[in-house]
Amino acid sequence: MNYKPLPIGVDNFEKLITRGYCYVDKTLLIREILDKKADVNLFTRPRRFGKTLNMSMLQYFFEDARGYDGERKDSSYLFDGLKIMSAGEKYLNYMGGYPVISLSLKSSRQPDFEMAYAMLVRQIAEEYKRHYFILQGDMLQADRQRYEKIAAETADKKDFADSLKFLSQCMEKYYGRKAIILIDEYDVPLENAYERNFYSEMIDFLRSLFESALKTNNSLEFAVITGCLRISKESIFTGMNNLEIISILSRQYDEYFGFTEEETRQICEEHGMPQKHSVVREWYNGYVFGEKNVYNPWSVIRFVKDLMENIDQYPSSYWANTSSNSIVRKLIEMADEEVKGEIEELIEGRTLIKPIHEDITYDEVYRTMDNLWNFMFFTGYFRKVRAWMDGGTKQQYVELSIPNEEVRYIFRNKVLTWFGEKVAERDRTELFKALINKDVKKLEEELSDMLLETISFNDAYESFYHGFIAGVLTGMKGYIVKSNREGGRGRSDIFIKPVTRRKAAFVIEFKIAEKFNELDRRAGDALKQIEERGYDRELNDDGYGQVIRYGIAFHGKDCLVKLNN
Numbered sequence: 001m002n003y004k005p006l007p008i009g010v011d012n013f014e015k016l017i018t019r020g021y022c023y024v025d026k027t028l029l030i031r032e033i034l035d036k037k038a039d040v041n042l043f044t045r046p047r048r049f050g051k052t053l054n055m056s057m058l059q060y061f062f063e064d065a066r067g068y069d070g071e072r073k074d075s076s077y078l079f080d081g082l083k084i085m086s087a088g089e090k091y092l093n094y095m096g097g098y099p100v101i102s103l104s105l106k107s108s109r110q111p112d113f114e115m116a117y118a119m120l121v122r123q124i125a126e127e128y129k130r131h132y133f134i135l136q137g138d139m140l141q142a143d144r145q146r147y148e149k150i151a152a153e154t155a156d157k158k159d160f161a162d163s164l165k166f167l168s169q170c171m172e173k174y175y176g177r178k179a180i181i182l183i184d185e186y187d188v189p190l191e192n193a194y195e196r197n198f199y200s201e202m203i204d205f206l207r208s209l210f211e212s213a214l215k216t217n218n219s220l221e222f223a224v225i226t227g228c229l230r231i232s233k234e235s236i237f238t239g240m241n242n243l244e245i246i247s248i249l250s251r252q253y254d255e256y257f258g259f260t261e262e263e264t265r266q267i268c269e270e271h272g273m274p275q276k277h278s279v280v281r282e283w284y285n286g287y288v289f290g291e292k293n294v295y296n297p298w299s300v301i302r303f304v305k306d307l308m309e310n311i312d313q314y315p316s317s318y319w320a321n322t323s324s325n326s327i328v329r330k331l332i333e334m335a336d337e338e339v340k341g342e343i344e345e346l347i348e349g350r351t352l353i354k355p356i357h358e359d360i361t362y363d364e365v366y367r368t369m370d371n372l373w374n375f376m377f378f379t380g381y382f383r384k385v386r387a388w389m390d391g392g393t394k395q396q397y398v399e400l401s402i403p404n405e406e407v408r409y410i411f412r413n414k415v416l417t418w419f420g421e422k423v424a425e426r427d428r429t430e431l432f433k434a435l436i437n438k439d440v441k442k443l444e445e446e447l448s449d450m451l452l453e454t455i456s457f458n459d460a461y462e463s464f465y466h467g468f469i470a471g472v473l474t475g476m477k478g479y480i481v482k483s484n485r486e487g488g489r490g491r492s493d494i495f496i497k498p499v500t501r502r503k504a505a506f507v508i509e510f511k512i513a514e515k516f517n518e519l520d521r522r523a524g525d526a527l528k529q530i531e532e533r534g535y536d537r538e539l540n541d542d543g544y545g546q547v548i549r550y551g552i553a554f555h556g557k558d559c560l561v562k563l564n565n
Contacts, residue, residue: 038244046380048298099171108189164213254290286403526551
């Protein structure tokens with residue numbers, strides 16, 4: 001069968017439609033924006049949830065597009081057969097009727113303020129050049145010169161600070177209609193500036209740019225802004241009473257970013273794999289925007305595309321490779337014993353209750369653990385189980401959980417990576433000595449100390465403890481550590497082979513104890529398994545005359561070691 005190609009990384013609406021890509025119809029977003037009539041709409045959603053494609057769709061619907069010569073370009077054909085075309089004449093009257101300023105701030109992710117500012121200026125200048133034909137209309141000479149300087153990137157900072165307002169004024173004079181302003185990923189320059197230590201400079205420029213364009217602009221029809229995080233009004237939206245903020249807690253527009261259950265099921269069916277819908281749900285579903293349950297669209301599309309090439313393809317954490325996951329690392333680094341316990345509970349599938357406050361700034365994210373939990377919630381690492389307001393304090397609370405297997409994988413991977421790096425920095429001389437010298441009590445003590453430093457996850461005991469043991473034993477001078485090697489009639493957990501056969505080799509098997517008082521019995525089970533399955537046979541066959549066997553049992557952060565040599 002011929003299936004529509006899946007749009008990996010295609011966020012231009014015209015390209016997506018004209019090339020026949022699979023498109024999940026979100027065009028009724030247009031109807032809602034027109035019905036609600038907000039002056040400035042700020043949509044905050046996690047990265048890779050369709051914000052840029054929706055902004056492109058809005059541009060192609062509303063824009064009275066012109067070529068460089070001023071000739072009109074009709075984009076109405078792009079919407080043939082889509083839902084908005086059946087919404088009614090009152091909405092279609094808006095199609096192709098407005099000048100549109102469309103600006104993406106993604107390119108401002110730069111190492112210093114000068115480069116970030118230069119990229120913002122370049123984006124603004126490109127938008128000026130896209131509308132260069134308006135210079136053919138009546139314009140004061142001073143305005144013409146100012147326009148040309150901005151287009152040439154030679155204007156000074158104050159001209160760029162109110163460049164969007166000025167462009168919309170020029171557009172209104174040329175078109176006879178007020179301008180629509182679309183700003184995508186508005187908070188990328190702020191996040192980057194905070195990480196790169198030029199936050200105050202960037203926020204000063206953006207405050208001037210946004211205030212002039214969105215607050216004091218009589219040439220504005222309406223504006224749509226997208227971002228990942230709601231930034232407090234005091235930072236860049238000072239005094240903007242016309243700002244309508246639609247966060248993931250808002251019931252408005254809840255189905256227009258991300259794929260719904262029905263949309264995801266349809267994608268699977270249309271691409272000949274309805275049987276894979278349950279796997280897609282387990283890995284990429286679980287987000288709640290307003291009252292709507294949604295899937296991560298980026299990951300769904302990537303996985304379905306991989307399945308088309310290999311129907312037995314295992315799911316992967318695609319989102320982890322496209323979003324900055326340094327926030328998970330920061331949470332782990334800042335965690336005290338209480339927070340480590342909370343992270344363990346989340347990874348195990350339980351929930352947490354946290355106070356929620358949306359008005360934070362990037363320079364406040366790491367000041368408190370509550371701010372960090374909030375940031376991670378709004379950027380897609382947790383789902384809302386329920387939300388409520390405390391009647392006495394008027395504080396809003398949200399019960400949080402990890403939404404799906406993809407995000408749970410990110411946590412596990414980051415935990416193990418972080419722990420591996422911490423282990424590499426630690427002096428493990430006493431651990432190695434205890435192992436070689438068969439000092440069981442000292443070995444228990446060293447392993448327990450290390451367990452206290454990391455985060456465990458009970459729903460993946462085997463993989464966690466295997467990674468833990470392999471990680472702490474890596475780096476033994478004069479020894480080779482091998483894990484999950486075939487030996488005898490089964491698979492041993494760990495082999496440790498000295499480079500010289502004059503020394504003893506080691507076989508380590510571990511077991512999980514469901515209860516603390518079962519540690520001794522389970523460690524004995526591990527030793528018994530080594531003997532019964534002949535795990536040491538490979539070492540004997542390889543010329544090692546002495547093989548020391550260790551059985552280790554784990555229960556949470558406790559361990560017990562038994563020896564048989």
